[in-house]
Amino acid sequence: MSAAALLQLRVAGKRAAAQDIVELTLQALPGQSLPAFDAGAHLDLHLPGGLVRPYSLSNDPAERDRYVLGVLRSAQSRGGSAAVHEQLQVGQTVATSAPRNHFPLQATPAQKLLLAGGIGITPLLSMARQLAREKRPFRLHYAGRSRERMAFADVLDAAPLAGSTQLHVASDGGAPDLCALLDAQPPGTELYVCGPLGFMDAAFDAATARGWDRSRLHRELFGASAAPASSANPADRPFEIEIASTGQVVFVPAGCSAAKALQEAGLALYTSCEQGVCGTCLTRVTAGQPDHRDQYLTPEEQAANYQFLPCCSRSLSPRLVIDL
Numbered sequence: 001m002s003a004a005a006l007l008q009l010r011v012a013g014k015r016a017a018a019q020d021i022v023e024l025t026l027q028a029l030p031g032q033s034l035p036a037f038d039a040g041a042h043l044d045l046h047l048p049g050g051l052v053r054p055y056s057l058s059n060d061p062a063e064r065d066r067y068v069l070g071v072l073r074s075a076q077s078r079g080g081s082a083a084v085h086e087q088l089q090v091g092q093t094v095a096t097s098a099p100r101n102h103f104p105l106q107a108t109p110a111q112k113l114l115l116a117g118g119i120g121i122t123p124l125l126s127m128a129r130q131l132a133r134e135k136r137p138f139r140l141h142y143a144g145r146s147r148e149r150m151a152f153a154d155v156l157d158a159a160p161l162a163g164s165t166q167l168h169v170a171s172d173g174g175a176p177d178l179c180a181l182l183d184a185q186p187p188g189t190e191l192y193v194c195g196p197l198g199f200m201d202a203a204f205d206a207a208t209a210r211g212w213d214r215s216r217l218h219r220e221l222f223g224a225s226a227a228p229a230s231s232a233n234p235a236d237r238p239f240e241i242e243i244a245s246t247g248q249v250v251f252v253p254a255g256c257s258a259a260k261a262l263q264e265a266g267l268a269l270y271t272s273c274e275q276g277v278c279g280t281c282l283t284r285v286t287a288g289q290p291d292h293r294d295q296y297l298t299p300e301e302q303a304a305n306y307q308f309l310p311c312c313s314r315s316l317s318p319r320l321v322i323d324l
Helices: 080-086 118-133 179-185 198-210 258-264 299-304
Strands: 007-018 023-026 042-047 051-054 065-071 091-096 112-117 136-142 165-169 190-194 216-221 238-241 247-252 283-287 319-323
Touching: 023 080, 042 065, 042 080, 051 065, 051 080, 051 118, 065 080, 065 118, 112 118, 112 198, 118 136, 118 190, 118 198, 136 283, 179 198, 190 198, 198 216, 238 258, 247 258
Parallel strands: 112 136, 112 190, 136 165, 190 216, 238 319
Antiparallel strands: 007 023, 007 091, 023 065, 042 051, 042 091, 238 247, 283 319
């Protein structure tokens, strides 16, 4: 997204939602309005130091006057969550992308089973709020290490969500039994899961073992496990990137991402997750064959070879020509 297309929003509120988690409320500047969003959506927050990070929206999509985020301060932070916790202050103006949704809530009448682990509660809270408002059937199960680390517990304990929500607190011996939860659902239930990768994998594996169709399984991904190198290109070989509009050629050495090489060459390229999950750096390819290592593009889109994610993907051909 170009700088001109970014939203300029005011930090209207900032409060502790749990230990090491802040709730951040963003509102439009005077005379402006916020683009609508759907439950499950996220936006990219542009932070001091040039960092760009994706955060899910937790409020009801019916609220058109604000965006509400939940941000965990991670011990493995690469600077994004620390910047939110330490530097952003109420009254400050921040740039964001418009909301985008890779984790949409389906408009079917089927019951929804929402499984949240840790900070994965944020997009599922938005879904729960919409479902409760629309009086559609759902169950929300939220797993955390301890209650003081579980965000929005006060919201979940109150109407209208309390009757459809159960908290599973590990420190109190309350780890969820995923198999039992799945077995208790009526036929046709759809699963939505967000949280640590192992938690999501376990939920998907349990559902698949019970014969749940893949079309009923949905999950959010902002982090990815390390992607293996392509079998046709087992090593990170160097390659070149040519900018179609100018003819500029950028060398990408082994061990360096294409995104980093482009940025160090002074070219404008936004990145966010840096793991091929969020799609922020999606770039058009006009010639050459990418070595796709992302989890964003579908297999069909990867096979078409007309775009790639330079944060993680490389090239099977000596040169890629891109439209940047």
